Amino acid sequence: MSCDYLVIGQGIAGSTLAWTLADAGYCVVIVDVAQQTNASSVAAGLVTPITGKRFTHARSWMAEWEVASRFYSRIEARLGTRFLHVQPSVRWFASEDEKELWQQRMRNGDYAGLDVRYVPGRDDGTIFAPYGGFEMFPSARLDTVTYLAATREYFCERGAYVQHELDLSGLVPSLEGVRVPALDIICQGVVFCQGHLGRSNPWFPHVDFRPAKGEILTLSIGGYEELRTQHFDVWLAPQKSGTFRTGSNYEWDQLDELPTERVRNALLQRLSGSFRVPVEVLNHQAGIRPAVSDSRPVVGFHATHPQLMILNGLGAKGTLWAPLASSLLLGLIADGEHIPAEWSVNRFECRGGS
Numbered sequence: 001m002s003c004d005y006l007v008i009g010q011g012i013a014g015s016t017l018a019w020t021l022a023d024a025g026y027c028v029v030i031v032d033v034a035q036q037t038n039a040s041s042v043a044a045g046l047v048t049p050i051t052g053k054r055f056t057h058a059r060s061w062m063a064e065w066e067v068a069s070r071f072y073s074r075i076e077a078r079l080g081t082r083f084l085h086v087q088p089s090v091r092w093f094a095s096e097d098e099k100e101l102w103q104q105r106m107r108n109g110d111y112a113g114l115d116v117r118y119v120p121g122r123d124d125g126t127i128f129a130p131y132g133g134f135e136m137f138p139s140a141r142l143d144t145v146t147y148l149a150a151t152r153e154y155f156c157e158r159g160a161y162v163q164h165e166l167d168l169s170g171l172v173p174s175l176e177g178v179r180v181p182a183l184d185i186i187c188q189g190v191v192f193c194q195g196h197l198g199r200s201n202p203w204f205p206h207v208d209f210r211p212a213k214g215e216i217l218t219l220s221i222g223g224y225e226e227l228r229t230q231h232f233d234v235w236l237a238p239q240k241s242g243t244f245r246t247g248s249n250y251e252w253d254q255l256d257e258l259p260t261e262r263v264r265n266a267l268l269q270r271l272s273g274s275f276r277v278p279v280e281v282l283n284h285q286a287g288i289r290p291a292v293s294d295s296r297p298v299v300g301f302h303a304t305h306p307q308l309m310i311l312n313g314l315g316a317k318g319t320l321w322a323p324l325a326s327s328l329l330l331g332l333i334a335d336g337e338h339i340p341a342e343w344s345v346n347r348f349e350c351r352g353g354s
């Protein structure tokens, strides 16, 4: 078989890149192990414009969001399936100091372009948030399982999806392209979208991965109805099935995909600080975020074999960043456009030396 590009990995990164390349007219084949525990299948898929204890709104956020929302809407229209749910979300203050910090940021105009408004405090037996909070828009939730399944089905139907764990040391790059003997494929280029498994990629050993494990619970909450994601000490995100998901934690030492009793209890404890309704745990999952040392995506060509490419490092922001990262890689492939230094794989090649 021959194709233009072989995409290795079908998480959010590989799926989004495959659509981007295919829509630009390239013949794309995806290969993936197809395990249910990749980060993308576990992820909450949240896109939140104001984050962290300092209520930060990154200057680049709106431009990234515009690319992402346009991309997901286009694929939704193509497939006749909905997976990006755009809703306001609510962030509750944990103290009077937090509220003051937010008010100061509002006065500074730090949230220009967003719709951000104060929400009065609540203590009504459901939510205990006496300092109030704020509603922010746009924010969104990608139903990653639906997005990945619909993408897999589309490429499968066209004979462009292979379920296989590819041994990357068997790739043979040459001036004509790349030979992939294990799949009997010859292509112009190969793009590695491997998530945290990119740590052992022999072609890009310099990328400084710092993967972070996270766990998520799916909850049944009788009688509680809410369409907006709520951010307390943990977040609580509504699902289309009427259930909710909550999470998450960051763990850098024990990098496996096994849920733990310790984190389950900790998440429930943190939730109970602000959310007073009894919950039943229906499911508990763990995944590994493909983060790198400077928390930015990693996009670009191999230093000496430009037929080999990487799109990785999406960390905790795969939903927001995958469309822009894919579009940048397309620009590089099709028109030789420059990848911004902070997203380019070259920053690691330079540090690594060779």
Ligand SMILES: Cc1cc2nc3c(=O)[nH]c(=O)nc-3n(C[C@H](O)[C@H](O)[C@H](O)COP(=O)(O)OP(=O)(O)OC[C@H]3O[C@@H](n4cnc5c(N)ncnc54)[C@H](O)[C@@H]3O)c2cc1C
Residues within 6 Å of the ligand: 008, 009, 010, 011, 012, 013, 014, 031, 032, 033, 034, 035, 038, 039, 040, 041, 042, 043, 044, 045, 046, 047, 164, 165, 166, 167, 168, 193, 194, 195, 196, 197, 198, 213, 214, 215, 216, 247, 248, 286, 287, 288, 289, 290, 312, 313, 314, 315, 316, 317, 318, 319, 320
């Ligand atoms: C608990 C948790 C919560 C999260 N919440 C959010 C959130 O709210 N919002 C958000 O934007 N992001 C969130 N994330 C982060 C998000 O999951 C990641 O940014 C994103 O999923 C990364 O996608 P990826 O495609 O790079 O990696 P992955 O999803 O890991 O996909 C990589 C794929 O490559 C395949 N692969 C690797 N090597 C090979 C090979 N040799 N042969 C064949 N296949 C191969 C793997 O099997 C896998 O399917 C969360 C992550 C976790 C763990």
